[in-house]
C-alpha cells in the first residue's frame with residue numbers, strides 16, 4: 001500500500017484504474033472527483049495568478065471538459081469574471097454534461113467555439129479540451145483553437161495534461177497546448193516528463209484530490225530520478241579502491257571525444273584513467289590532461305596489457321567504424337569487464353547485434369538516432385514512444401539502457417524505468433554524450449551497479465548541465481559541465 005511515491009509515474013491505464021478504484025471501492029463518485037479536480041486547479045490558478053480577474057475556460061467533449069466547467073463555476077462563485085468556450089455540443093449525459101449544466105445554471109456564459117471566433121478576453125486561459133482521453137491528433141477546429149491559444153500572449157493553465165500531448169509517451173501527434181502550468185490529477189503521468197512534454201507542460205503540479213493512501217496499491221514501474229550523490233569517500237581511500245577506467249576511442253583526427261570521456265572519468269572520481277587511442281592523439285591528450293594515461297594502441301594485441309589493468313571499459317567516443325575501431329571494439333566486447341558503450345561503439349553493435357551476459361555490468365547510452373539504428377526503426381518511431389524504445393533496447397541487448405534526449409530514460413532488463421527530470425536544450429551539443437560515458441564508467445569503477453551508475457550518472461550529468469546553463473543555454477560547452485559536476489559529486493551543490 002504505497003501512496004503515489006512523490007516520484008512515481010503512471011500510465012493512463014494505471015490512472016484510469018485508480019479512478020475506477022476511487023469510484024467503485026472507496027465509493028467516491030466520479031462527479032466528486034471532478035469537483036475536487038476543479039477545486040485543486042482553481043486553487044493553483046489563484047496561487048500563480050493572484051491578480052487574475054478574468055478567466056476563460058476552453059472545454060472539450062469529455063471529463064477533462066467537465067473539470068473545466070466546474071473550475072469556471074468556482075471562479076464565478078469567487079467573484080471572478082468567467083467565460084466558457086465549448087468545443088462541442090453539450091454531451092448528452094454523464095459527469096461532464098452535469099458539470100456543464102451546473103455552470104450554465106449559475107449564469108456562466110457558455111458559447112460554442114465555431115472555429116474562427118477570437119479568443120475570449122482573459123488574464124488566464126484554462127485548457128480543458130483533452131486530458132488522458134486524447135487518442136488522435138487534435139482535429140481542425142481544436143487545432144485552430146490550440147494554435148490561437150498558444151499565440152494569444154496570455155498564460156495557459158492546462159488541466160491534467162496539456163491538450164494534444166500524449167500522456168503515456170510525451171509525444172505530440174499534432175499541435176499541442178504550450179502551458180505555463182499543468183495541474184495533473186490523482187497521479188503523475190509518464191508522458192508529462194519526457195520527449196516533447198517539457199515544451200508543453202510548463203511547471204507540473206500534482207493534485208492527489210485528497211484520496212486515501214489505500215488507493216495506490218500496485219507499485220508503478222516508472223519513477224522520476226531523485227537528486228543523489230555518491231556516499232562520502234572513506235578516509236583511507238587510495239586510487240586502487242576507485243577502479244581503473246580504460247577509455248577506447250579517438251581514431252584519426254578525433255581526439256576531442258575520447259579526451260572529454262577520459263576527463264569526465266577523472267572528474268567522476270575514478271582512481272585511474274587510461275586512454276587507448278591512435279598514436280597521433282598522444283601529444284594532444286598528454287598536453288591537455290596529463291593525468292590521463294594515454295597509450296598508442298594499433299590493434300588488439302597492444303590493447304591486451306591495458307585490459308589486464310583496467311576494471312571498467314568506456315568504448316566508442318571517436319572510435320570510428322573502420323578496421324582499427326572495429327578490432328578494438330570486438331576485443332572489448334570479448335572481455336568480461338564492466339562496459340559503457342556509446343557513439344560508434346553503438347553503431348558497430350547495430351551492425352553486429354549481440355546480447356550480453358546479464359551478469360556483466362553493461363550500460364548503453366544511445367541518443368535517439370543511435371537507438372533507431374539499434375532497434376532497426378526510425379527516429380520518429382523512437383520518439384513516438386520513448387518508453388517502449390528504451391525498454392526494447394534493454395531487452396534486446398540484455399543491458400542497462402539509457403535513451404538520451406529531453407527527459408532521458410533509463411531501463412533495466414526487468415522493465416524498471418527511471419525518468420530524468422533535469423537537463424536543458426543547451427546540452428544538445430557535441431561532447432555532452434562523451435562526458436556522460438566517462439562519468440558512468442567512473443561510477444562503475446567506484447563500485448556502482450550498472451543501474452545505479454546509469455541513474456546517478458544521468459542525473460548528475462543533467463544537473464551539472466542545468467547549473468552550467470545558469471550563464472545561458474546558448475554556447476554551453478561540454479567542458480563547462482566538469483566544474484559543476486565535481487561540486488555535485490561531492491555533495492557541494494553549487
Ligand SMILES: NC(=O)C1=CN([C@@H]2O[C@H](COP(=O)(O)OP(=O)(O)OC[C@H]3O[C@@H](n4cnc5c(N)ncnc54)[C@H](O)[C@@H]3O)[C@@H](O)[C@H]2O)[C@H](O)CC1
Pocket residue numbers: 019020030033034037060061062063064065067129130131132133134135136137138139142159160161185
Ligand atoms: N475519470 C475520473 O474519475 C476523473 C477524470 N478526470 C478528468 O477526465 C479526463 C479524462 O476524460 P475522458 O473523458 O476520458 O477524455 P478527455 O476529456 O481527455 O477527452 C475527451 C474525449 O475526446 C475524444 N477525443 C480524444 N482525442 C480527440 C481528438 N484529437 N479530437 C477529437 N476528439 C478526441 C475522446 O473520445 C475522449 O473521450 C482526465 O484527463 C481528467 O481531466 C478528473 O479530473 C479526475 C477524475
Ligand SMILES: [K+]
Pocket residue numbers: 064127128129130131158159160161162163
Ligand atoms: K487539458
